[in-house]
Amino acid sequence: MESIIQELREARVGKVLTNEPLADYTTWKIGGPADVLVVPDGKRELAETVAILHRHGQPFTTIGRGSNTLVLDKGVRGVVVKLGRGLDTVRFDGDVVTAGGAVSLITLSVRAGKEGLTGLEFAGGIPGTVGGAVYMNAGAHGSDMSRILIEAEIVLETGETVRLGNDEMEFSYRHSLLHRRPGIVTEAVLQLRRGDRKEIAAAMATYKDRRLKTQPLQLATAGSTFRNPDGDHAARLIEQAGLKGYRIGGAEVSMQHANFIINTGGATADDVLRLMEHMQRRVFETSGVMLTPEVLVVGER
Numbered sequence: 001m002e003s004i005i006q007e008l009r010e011a012r013v014g015k016v017l018t019n020e021p022l023a024d025y026t027t028w029k030i031g032g033p034a035d036v037l038v039v040p041d042g043k044r045e046l047a048e049t050v051a052i053l054h055r056h057g058q059p060f061t062t063i064g065r066g067s068n069t070l071v072l073d074k075g076v077r078g079v080v081v082k083l084g085r086g087l088d089t090v091r092f093d094g095d096v097v098t099a100g101g102a103v104s105l106i107t108l109s110v111r112a113g114k115e116g117l118t119g120l121e122f123a124g125g126i127p128g129t130v131g132g133a134v135y136m137n138a139g140a141h142g143s144d145m146s147r148i149l150i151e152a153e154i155v156l157e158t159g160e161t162v163r164l165g166n167d168e169m170e171f172s173y174r175h176s177l178l179h180r181r182p183g184i185v186t187e188a189v190l191q192l193r194r195g196d197r198k199e200i201a202a203a204m205a206t207y208k209d210r211r212l213k214t215q216p217l218q219l220a221t222a223g224s225t226f227r228n229p230d231g232d233h234a235a236r237l238i239e240q241a242g243l244k245g246y247r248i249g250g251a252e253v254s255m256q257h258a259n260f261i262i263n264t265g266g267a268t269a270d271d272v273l274r275l276m277e278h279m280q281r282r283v284f285e286t287s288g289v290m291l292t293p294e295v296l297v298v299g300e301r
């Protein structure tokens, strides 16, 4: 690992941190350290980082805003890559917007609204990055990334950069091609439409209001813990199993939204995992449905 660290530093790819605690890089505020955390400053730096790792046969984990990720307590062995400045640029060109992989989805949707562009209102409450949103095909309020993405620029495991069109991304519910073919999204090109600024702002305000009423937005969570089963809602099944407010260690099923797990302060990843396992077991016993996690788990338990 020392020679990889040295090579990354010599290539001036950006910050190269060792034994870096990852809790602050996630919305759950949970998780152990990464052996190495690289924060490439731009496209060249990112492609070079990946190429160096590939040459050394060193696998890596990508993290965005960590808003859908549970980092386990012993942390992540090897290298974690997080997109840095230089990958957070936004360009409007008529009704098309090109956004870097590190751009905040919330900021982007607000900016699009101010430009009088409609199509991103659904993303106004999704606290991830553009890259994480493409990976997850993030969505809400009846829309998702697959509805607006024209193409994505992706650095493959080899360090090679490709551009993939929407039809190549294998989008489905909270799923994209990237789940089976590793790569880092450096840029997304999105097709929006001209709209009325006031109507866009009103729609976003309505969505925000709805979230404030139904989700514990001031607390440390990772959004929906489990995927919604076909034709049903995970939250409904969890509530029906009597689990609202159920707690293991510092992890608690939200009273406000049963599919959200709150870090009440000092929760470990193990608390969250044990709570998730308990929720799956109880929901299965009460409804016969086995819930599938939506949050992604990385690192060592």
Ligand SMILES: Cc1cc2nc3c(=O)[nH]c(=O)nc-3n(C[C@H](O)[C@H](O)[C@H](O)COP(=O)(O)OP(=O)(O)OC[C@H]3O[C@@H](n4cnc5c(N)ncnc54)[C@H](O)[C@@H]3O)c2cc1C
Pocket (backbone or CB within 6 Å): 027, 061, 062, 063, 064, 065, 066, 067, 068, 069, 083, 101, 102, 125, 126, 127, 128, 129, 130, 131, 132, 133, 134, 135, 136, 137, 138, 139, 140, 178, 183, 184, 185, 186, 215, 217, 221, 222, 223, 224, 296
């Ligand atoms: C309060 C709250 C509300 C939420 N509401 C919603 C919602 O309404 N709808 C919804 O879909 N989600 C929601 N989420 C979940 C989360 O915000 C989304 O899944 C988001 O898209 C994750 O983005 P991220 O950058 O945080 O990704 P991370 O959690 O950092 O990573 C998620 C996955 O994406 C990969 N990834 C990250 N960046 C890149 C990149 N540049 N290239 C390739 N892969 C990458 C990671 O490797 C990982 O596998 C919510 C979360 C919270 C905390």
